[in-house]
Amino acid sequence: MFCPSNSRWALSCCCLVVAWAAEDAVAPLKALETLTAFEFEEKVLQVGNGSESQKVVPIVMFHQPWCEHCRNAIPELDQAAVSIAEGKYAMLPALKFYLFSCAEAGGKEICDLHCGTSFPSIMVFRDGRAIKYNRPRVANVFAWWIYRVTRPAVMELSEKTDWDGVQQRGLAFLLRVPAKHSKVETELILGNWQQLALDSLDKLDFFVAFEGKELADSIGGPVPSVHVGGPASYQLEPTAFEALEDEEVMKEWVQINQFEPVIALNPYNWGDVVSTELAAITLLHANDEEAAAALKVFQLKARELRTGRKYLFASLNVSDEESRMLISKKLPLFTPALLQGPQMFVFQEGSDGKLVYWEDPKFNRVLDLSILEVESLMASEEAKQDQSWECWAKHIRKASVRLGSHSPRSLAVAVAVPALVLYLMVKSSMALVGALFPAALQDASSKKSK
Template identity: 30%
Template sequence: AAEVCERFAQSTYPALRGFRQGRLVGFKRPREPDVIAWWMARIARPSFFLLDTPEHWKNTKLQRVPSFLLLLSDSSDQESVTLWEEIAIDNLEQCNFYLALHSQGVWKFLPGRPPSVHVSAHQDMGLDGAPFQWVPDKEVMQTWLEISLRPPVSSLGSWNGRELLRSGLPVVVLRHGQDEASVTAVATFRERVNQELRATGQYIFATLDVDTADARVLARSWFPLVGKNFEDFLPFPVTLPPEIFVFTKSRTTGEAIFWYSPEFPAAANFALGDVAELVSRSTWFHDN
């Protein structure tokens, strides 16, 4: 028992841990009875559901949980089925997973050709799956899933900062206010993400409105160089121009690290090559 506790709980007691097919599922939610009951039911359910007809898939538009469907040509591709199950188990808490076979002939309404992956959720969630074709590579598909289970551009705040951080992916953020220049920059940023930038499947995109109290607190804590904190030192308000920075999770501390340069191109002009250049330069690297 001591060995099990040391391996899976470290020094945190009491600890809740679930296991599915040799995989550890940690409990990172409030320790309330109803939350624990929900979590136990969630991780104990089937990893994915096999769909015979499209009706159930179409009904996922009524759910506020992202749903992912793997469409295969037939049941002979056991390698993809096994990999899909692994991905599903790793993401049981936040997503629903389905499998369908194109040989049934009722899935022609879905875009692309099998093997293909698709995402669905309630329209209020604003999800729009990044275009992608199934690849039997777990890391590649996990990255696609992390990008697709979120809106094309998230509004960064205290309510989702940790969630974005846990993805482990670089998050490209437009810091802005509510002035006219910022409104224009946000519209341009969103349009470019939707039309060209997100399709590469490399980054998560977000905006940070530092004219709101919540975002300003987060910026001061995580990204002090890009937060609107001049007002702490000056007796008059200062309007900052919209600027882009990138953050991700530190592999050593698990906390936010970020890259920021005042010389980075504007929202209308930057390219993903500029993002790659920014994060490759130690000159612009910062932690909080």
């Protein structure tokens, strides 16, 4: 580059351009291979189609040239790929790491199908499914996650000490398979277990033990059977289980029994709870004697009602600062200013990622809690709160009434705020109409003045 020596200003600009270029320059990649749209079908979809002959697991980062987060993530993924190639993670199949630009010819259609407009998107293709990465984009987390989602979905355990060690490390599910069982039934049960494991690769560990070996025989009882274990601090209380041939029943059992009878909700486990897509019956409480008594009864009720495997049970402490932040963000109708004593509600997040919750101030008698009462609450349109405009208006009305019931000053605020909101909405609407149809508005004003 030519920089005029007689101009300090020009020299400074040239140096700045060089610095920017150096900052944007991408270091040579060691383990990532660029993939074209023409190659995507052959090297990714055909390889990761779930056939028994799959020998390689493709890992793809979908990116855009303009995406700064993509530029930052690429070297991190490359570093993770290098560490895996150096053998720092054992028991992994052969892996192939690819970069796919959504800006290249034919790339948009592929990206629309697999990642939409979310960049960068990192996905592992195996067993006929695409598993999406949703954690911090740094090398060590990449490597850990890739190990989790590319390992064998179900691993066999033979010794009792193996199962003891697995339980000490974290949550684990075990299937005991009988030695004398029809081949068709055994394959069906193992197939269902495999599918459940694939659905939860990055969160849960699944194992199998065959009758006739030490572990399966040491547990005892009829086979086939399923078991869950973990550290004592997890306070697991697995429910009884039947119908091993039914994949949906197995899935419900796993979803319910990965948690303790009453989950102490916080911002860190919220995602795990909503990812089950099960409705969670939740007790809101503070740190006082009334709340302690209500929580004790709620825990007894949860143990009684969770055997139906239809609902999760949780508690949320409004005295905890982090829990208050969660309430403010997700459940604004339950801010401490609007809460009077322990209160129950039900929440659920669907496959579309949208949160719905049902609440009613009268739904607060823990001693009378029943599945029938929960179903009645969830059938009520008045109790339902979601992200629609109708529910937003309902939220304003409910919050105003509850705030107004506290004191005369609160009542004044409760009347003034909705009135102000309504006034601003009408004013904004009139301004919008005036901008879109100025002539019509002017004619209306002229007729009114006459």
